[in-house]
C-alpha cells in the first residue's frame with residue numbers, strides 16, 4: 001500500500017514541478033493535492049507558496065552551505081530544502097521538528113541517498129544562521145528572493161527605484177474590490193462591509209475602487225454572488241481613464257480573459273453600441289462569460305487570435321480598442337510569486353515582439369479619431385515605452401494621446417515619453433503601464 005505523503009513532501013513536489021515543467025504553482029498544487037487527504041491541503045498550500053516566494057533566497061543559502069552545488073537535476077531535493085528553509089524563516093514550527101520532518105520527507109520522496117546531506121545542511125544553517133542571513137541580505141536580489149538576472153534587468157530600467165520594486169514584489173498585496181455601479185452604490189456597499197466587520201476604504205480618485213483593511217476569501221464578500229462587487233486591483237481599474245468610454249461606442253477588448261477589464265467596461269458604460277471580448281485561450285474564455293453573467297453584463301465573446309482578425313472580425317471599425325497585452329507580468333509578482341521562477345532571460349524580447357504584432361493587427365481595426373489603449377502589468381521599458389515608441393515610429397497614422405489628456409487620471413504613476421507607469425506597491429496598486437494612441 002502506498003504511504004500518504006506528508007505536507008512537506010507534497011509541497012516539494014509542487015515546487016519541483018514549477019521548476020521543471022514551467023507550470024504555474026496553482027496548477028502544480030492542484031496536481032499534488034489530487035490524491036492528498038483534505039486535512040493536508042491548507043498546509044501544503046502554505047508551504048508551497050512560502051517556498052516559492054523565498055526560493056531564490058534559499059538557493060543563495062544553499063550555495064553558501066554546500067561545498068559542491070546540488071546538480072540542477074536534483075530539483076526535488078532543492079525544492080524540499082526550500083520548503084524546510086521557508087519553515088525555518090516562518091518560525092511557526094520548532095527548529096528541530098523542521099529538520100526531522102525534512103529528513104522524513106526526503107525518505108518519502110525516495111531521496112534516501114540525500115537524507116544525511118539534508119540533515120547536515122539544515123543543522124549547519126541553524127548554527128551559522130545569523131551571520132549568513134546578514135551577509136546574504138546585503139544583496140537586494142537575494143534579500144527579496146529574485147533571480148539575479150531579473151533583478152539586474154529591473155535595475156537597468158529603474159536605476160533609482162529597482163530595490164523599491166523588488167521589495168514591493170516581496171510584500172503581501174491588499175485586496176481591492178470594484179463595486180458594480182449597476183447594482184450597488186459605493187457608500188452603501190462600504191457601509192455593508194463595515195456592518196459585516198470588514199472595514200474598508202474607498203479610493204477617492206478612482207470611482208468604485210475600494211480596499212479592504214484585511215483580506216478575506218472571495219466567498220465571504222457580501223453580495224459577491226449577486227454581482228455587486230468584483231476583485232480587481234487598483235492599477236487594473238485605472239484602465240477606465242485612458243479608455244474614456246461614451247454611449248454609442250463600439251469597443252473591443254482584444255486580450256480579454258479572464259474578463260476583469262471587459263466587465264469594468266460593461267459596468268461603466270451600459271449604452272455601448274457593441275462590446276467584443278476576444279481571447280485566444282480556450283480554457284480562459286469561459287471565465288469571461290461566467291464573470292459577465294454574475295455581474296449582469298453582456299458582451300460578444302470570441303475565442304480567437306486577436307492578431308488574425310480575418311478569423312473573427314465582422315469588418316466594422318471600433319471606437320475603442322483595449323490591448324491588455326500578454327507580458328512578463330513583473331508588476332504582479334506580489335500576487336503570483338511563481339513568475340520569478342518561470343521567467344527566462346529571453347522572455348522579455350519574445351513578449352515585446354508579440355506585443356508589436358498585436359498592436360499592428362489591432363490598430364487596423366480602429367476607426368479614425370478612435371482610441372487604442374495599450375496596457376501591460378509589467379515594468380520593463382522594452383515592453384512598455386519602447387514598444388509604443390517603435391510602433392509610433394513605424395505607423396504614420398498613429399499619434400499619441402498623452403496622459404495629461406486622460407480625463408480624471410488619478411495622482412498615480414510616472415509619465416514617460418509614451419504613457420504612464422504605475423510601479424508595484426504604489427498607492428497599494430499592482431504595477432501597470434498604460435499608453436493611448438489615436439488614428440489620424
Ligand SMILES: C[S@@+](CC[C@H](N)C(=O)[O-])C[C@H]1O[C@@H](n2cnc3c(N)ncnc32)[C@H](O)[C@@H]1O
Pocket residue numbers: 236254255256257258259260261262278279280281284304305306307324325326327358
Ligand atoms: C494580461 S492577460 C489579460 C487580462 C484581462 N484583460 C483582464 O483584465 O482580466 C493577457 C491575455 O491575452 C491573451 N492573449 C495572448 N495572446 C493573444 C492573442 N494573440 N489573441 C487574443 N488573446 C491573446 C492571453 O490568453 C491572456 O488571457
